[in-house]
Amino acid sequence: MAIISKAFFSPLSRLPGPWHARFTRLALKRSILTGKRMYYVHDLHAKYGPVVRIAPDEVAVADPEGVAQIHRIGSGFLKGPWYAGINNAPELGIFAMVNPKDHSQRRRLFAKAFSNTSLRQNWEPTIHEKVKLAVSKIKDDIQQKKEAxxxxxxxxxxxxxxxxxxxxxxxxxxxxxxxxxxxxxxESAMVTSGIGYELPWVYSILRRIPLNAxxxxxxxxxxxxxYGGKAVDNMRQHGSGSQNLFGNMMAACEDSxxxxxxxxxxxxxxxxxxxxGSDTTANTLTYAVWCALKKPDLQRRLVAEVGALGSDYGDADLEKLPLLNAVIDxxxxxxxxxxxxxxxxVPRGGATFANHFVPEGTMIETQAYTSHRDPNIWADPLSFDETRFLDPSKLTKDQxxxxxxxxxxxxxxxxxxxxRTELRLALAxxxxECPKxxxxxxxxxxxxxxxxxxxIAPRGHRCMITLE
Ligand code: HEM
Incomplete structure (x- = not known):
């Protein structure tokens, strides 16, 4: 009865979308489990418009004003149940916290450590050192195996x-x-909790399988x-001069x-x-190199720009390079x-997007995959054109x-x-080192x-390069 009422009589029934989304999230679930969710929702937007019912209780919004409204500070759109649902810990961390008071307290604690000033002061040498080691390993592989x-x-x-x-x-x-x-x-815990959210019975089956793996x-x-005990030990041993991010945070806590x-x-x-912080940056770096290598002229200009730096350059110098930063964006x-x-x-009272009313309590989502390909905002949206970002002052309000x-x-x-620091230092x-x-x-x-x-990740889970 509840299904019928939700399908035909709730305010959601007036929203555009495929007929089956009124009754079931099966099609959405299938796209999630096959790694195609963003494509599935993107296609629904193309067919039904900027506001689409994608499941009985779930709506996707791609209208630029709507997207801005949802992500505006103080908007009241709190994180939905998915984040806590995939949480694999006895309490929620900063990523999954829902309560705005708890979240803002945790965020305040983290803010200083993640500021540009603190990162440059405390961590830039470490980032540079890792970057150098990674690039030397890439060069070694090319020398020994022809490819990296x-x-x-x-x-x-x-x-x-x-x-x-x-x-x-x-x-x-x-x-x-x-x-x-x-x-x-x-990594495997993340995959399993993602699958477990969609198919909760998977866990009870896994528990019964006596294989070590x-x-x-x-x-x-x-x-x-x-294992997290290592982070606590290192934090305690070194206090505010700690070798990890948490030392300063804990010191701030103890003073308050x-x-x-x-x-x-x-x-x-x-x-x-x-x-x-791992796969996010690594995948972006991989795609940035791939995109540059696909356009030899862009590669030549990029090599010239970073090649003109003195040998003692730092991130503050890289921040000023127009092409490098445009390629990243x-x-x-x-x-x-x-x-x-x-x-x-959706917060109390509901919300209206592109003239469609969505009642309170509905799960609502936006996806950059669609916003970043909106042809009304980005000319020739599917082509990689770094010139859009060469002069940030020329970006339109919509962009x-x-x-x-x-x-x-x-x-x-x-x-x-x-x-951004990692991306700049690594690409530069x-x-x-590898202009060719x-x-x-x-x-x-x-x-x-x-x-x-x-x-996201490349489907082939690799990106092989060599030298000319
Ligand atoms: C190119 C690299 C990265 C991309 C594209 C990226 C993207 C994102 C996005 C889209 C969100 C918002 C998620 C949401 O609203 O549900 C987010 C949140 C977050 N990211 Fe990143 N991220 C990157 C790198 C990093 C790094 C290096 C760290 C390291 C600490 C990090 C830590 C976090 C945390 C803790 C949150 C949750 C923040 C909060 O809810 O207050 N990310 N990231």
Whole structure:
């Protein structure tokens, strides 16, 4: 009865969308489990317009004003149930927190450590060191095996760096050329919790399978929390001169009676940051190199721009390079790492988007994949054209509003400065050291098509390059 009433009599029944979305989220679920969610929703927008009912309780919005309204600071659109649903920890970390008071307290605690000033002062040398090691490994591979996998080396680099920041010690994966057990457990736990949200019965089946590899995933929560002890130990040993991000945060907490940051929270946030800051940056870097190598003239100009820097350049110099930053922004437009559903809940009183009323409590989502390809906002939206970003003062109001590779409002990515610093330092060093890089002849465009399991990754899970 409730299904019939929701399908035909709720205000949602007046929204455009496929007929089956009134009754079931099966089609949406299928797209999620096959890594095609952003494409599925994009096609629905193309067919039904900027406001689409995609499931009985779920609506997607691509109208630029609507997107801005949802992500505006203080908008009241809080994170939807998906975030807590995939949470694999005894309490919510900064990424999944819903309550605005809890979130703003945690965010305040993190803000200083993630500011541009603090990153440059405390972490730029470490980032540079990792970048140099990654590029030297890439060159070694090309010399010894004729080819190097960009995705592999950027992933090891970004993860080692996040380990330094979160745990206070490197995982030395760049040196070893492979991921360690903690990272492998976290990765499989993420996949399983994503699948488990859509198919909750999967967990009860997994629990009954007596294979060691399966039990490692089933017990991943305990393993991750246990391992997080390293972050706590390093934080405690070094205090505010700590070798990880949490030392200063804990010191700030101890000086204030308003803040609350337990050891358990540190363990959980260390894992959160590792996940949020590794594949995101690594995939973006991989796509940036791929896009530049696909356009030899762009590659030549980029090589010339970064080649003209003195040998002691730093991120403050890179920030001023128009082409380098334009290439990064255009990569983020077309291949931003989290371009799919950012789910929120419609606040009390409901909301209206492009003349469509959506009642309170509905799950609502926006996706950068669609906003970044809106032909009314971006000329020739599917082509990689870095010139759009060469002069940021020429971006239109709509473009500024629709460009959301890092999300928006109070939930905008906290790692935005860190990510941009890493992207700049890595691309500059790579194109200075490997000006003659080219795509390996075995690489196909199909391998670089994006799969979408919240984050994106190249379908082929590699990006092979060589030297001319
Ligand atoms: C190119 C790289 C990156 C991209 C494209 C990216 C993208 C995003 C996006 C779209 C969100 C918003 C998610 C939402 O609203 O549901 C987000 C949030 C977040 N990101 Fe990133 N991210 C990147 C790198 C990083 C790095 C390096 C860190 C390292 C710490 C990080 C940490 C976080 C955290 C903690 C949040 C949650 C913030 C909050 O809710 O207050 N990200 N990111």
């Amino acid at each position: 996998d960009m995705l592999k080396w950027w992933t090891l680099m970004a993860t080692d760096l996040m380990a330094n920041l979160s745990f206070g010690e490197s995982f030395h994966m760049l040196e070893q050329g492979e991921k360690n057990q903690y990272v492998r457990v976290i 399966v039990q490692v995933i089933v017990n991943s929560r305990e393993f991750i929390i246990e 009676d308003k803040e609350n940051f337990s050891d358990l929270s540190v363990r959980i946030e260390a894992a959160n940051l590792l996940v949020a 255009e990569t983020l437009r077309l291949y931003g790492a989290a371009p799919g559903a950012l789910q929120r809940t 500024k509003q629709a460009f959301l590779p890092f999300g928006g409002g109070t939930r905008v990515c906290i790692g935005i400065h860190l990510a 060093h790579f194109f200075r 890089a080219k795509l390996a002849s075995t690489m196909t465009d199909t391998e670089m098509e994006m799969e979408n399991f919240f984050l």
